[in-house]
Amino acid sequence: MEFWLGLLMTVLAAFANGNFTLPMKGARKWRWENFWALYSLVAFCLVPGFLALLTIPDLIKVYSSVPGWQIAKPMLFGAGWGVSQVLLGISVARVGMALTFAIVIGLSAVLGTLIPLVSRESGTLLSVKGALVIGGMGIMLAGIYLCAKAGRRREGVLAAKPSRAPVGGYRKAVAVTVAAGILTPMLNYALAFGGPIVKRAVEQGASPGNATYAVWVVTLLGGLPINLGYAVYLLNRNRTWAAFSARTYDWAAAVLMGILWMGSIALYGVATTHLGPSGAAIGWGLFSIFVILAANLSGLVTGEWRGVGAGPLGNLATGLGLLTVASAVLAMGNHC
Numbered sequence: 077m078e079f080w081l082g083l084l085m086t087v088l089a090a091f092a093n094g095n096f097t098l099p100m101k102g103a104r105k106w107r108w109e110n111f112w113a114l115y116s117l118v119a120f121c122l123v124p125g126f127l128a129l130l131t132i133p134d135l136i137k138v139y140s141s142v143p144g145w146q147i148a149k150p151m152l153f154g155a156g157w158g159v160s161q162v163l164l165g166i167s168v169a170r171v172g173m174a175l176t177f178a179i180v181i182g183l184s185a186v187l188g189t190l191i192p193l194v195s196r197e198s199g200t201l202l203s204v205k206g207a208l209v210i211g212g213m214g215i216m217l218a219g220i221y222l223c224a225k226a227g228r229r230r231e232g233v234l235a236a237k238p239s240r241a242p243v244g245g246y247r248k249a250v251a252v253t254v255a256a257g258i259l260t261p262m263l264n265y266a267l268a269f270g271g272p273i274v275k276r277a278v279e280q281g282a283s284p285g286n287a288t289y290a291v292w293v294v295t296l297l298g299g300l301p302i303n304l305g306y307a308v309y310l311l312n313r314n315r316t317w318a319a320f321s322a323r324t325y326d327w328a329a330a331v332l333m334g335i336l337w338m339g340s341i342a343l344y345g346v347a348t349t350h351l352g353p354s355g356a357a358i359g360w361g362l363f364s365i366f367v368i369l370a371a372n373l374s375g376l377v378t379g380e381w382r383g384v385g386a387g388p389l390g391n392l393a394t395g396l397g398l399l400t401v402a403s404a405v406l407a408m409g410n411h412c
Contacts, residue, residue: 118334
C-alpha cells in the first residue's frame with residue numbers, strides 16, 4: 077500500500093511538473109525573462125521556505141545542528157542544477173526542443189536513477205532488481221528517442237523555414253545540451269544525499285515526508301542566484317523591466333508557475349519516502365517518465381500536434397507506449 081501511495085504521488089507530481097509552464101501560454105505583456113524572474117523567486121525561495129517553516133519544528137535548529145558540509149552538499153548540487161536550467165534554455169534555442177528533450181531527459185533519468193542506486197546500494201546492478209532497473213532504463217530511452225523523433229518531425233512539418241545551424245556551431249550546441257543533461261539530475265542527488273538533514277528534521281519532530289522540505293530549501297537556494305541572475309541579464313539586455321509595471325494576468329501566471337513547479341518537487345520528495353529504500357533513485361526514473369507522458373498528453377489536448385500528420389503521431393504514440401511499459405518495469409524492480 078505504501079508503494080502505491082508513493083506511485084500515485086509521483087504521478088500527480090509529474091503532472092504538475094510537466095505542465096507548470098502552461099500559465100505562460102496566456103502571456104499578455106511579459107516576456108520570458110519577466111516570467112522567469114518572478115517564477116524563480118516564488119519556486120526556489122518563497123514556497124519552499126514557507127513549506128519548511130510550516131511543517132518542520134525549529135527549522136533553524138535543524139540546520140545549526142548539522143555539519144556545515146552537509147548543508148553545503150545539497151546547496152552545491154542545487155547550484156549545478158541551476159546551471160543546467162540556463163543551459164537548457166540555450167539548448168532549446170540552438171538545437172530545437174526535440175533533440176534537447178531527448179538528450180537532457182534521457183541523461184537526467186539514467187544518471188539520476190543509477191548514480192544514487194549504485195552509491196547507496198552496492199551490488200544492486202548484479203541482482204534481479206538491477207536487471208529490471210537497467211531494462212526499464214533501456215525501454216525508457218527507446219521511448220524518449222521516439223518522442224523526440226516525433227517532436228523533430230512535428231517541427232519540420234510546422235516550420236515554414238527550418239533553421240540550419242553551421243556544423244561547428246551545432247556541435248557546440250549539442251555539447252551544451254549534453255552538459256545540461258549531466259547537470260539536471262543534481263536536483264535528485266541533493267535529495268538522495270541529503271539524508272543527514274532529513275534525519276535531523278525527523279528528530280526535531282517532522283514527519284519523514286515533510287522532512288524533505290528542509291533539503292529543498294538549501295538546494296533551491298543554491299540554484300536561485302543562477303536562474304534569477306540569468307533572468308536579470310535578459311531583462312537588462314532586452315530592456316523589459318518596464319513590463320513589470322503593467323497590471324496584467326501575467327503576475328498571477330508567474331506565481332502559479334512557481335507554485336506548480338515547487339508543489340511538484342515537494343510532492344515528489346514526499347513520494348520517495350513511500351516508494352521504499354530505493355525511492356530516491358528509482359523514483360527519479362518514474363518521475364521523469366511521468367513528466368514526459370504528462371507534457372505530451374497535454375500537448376495533444378491543447379492542439380500542439382494538430383495537423384502534423386500520421387507519421388509523427390505514430391512515433392509519439394509508440395514512444396508514449398514504451399514509456400508506460402518502462403514505468404511498469406521500474407515499478408517491478410522497486411518491489412524486488
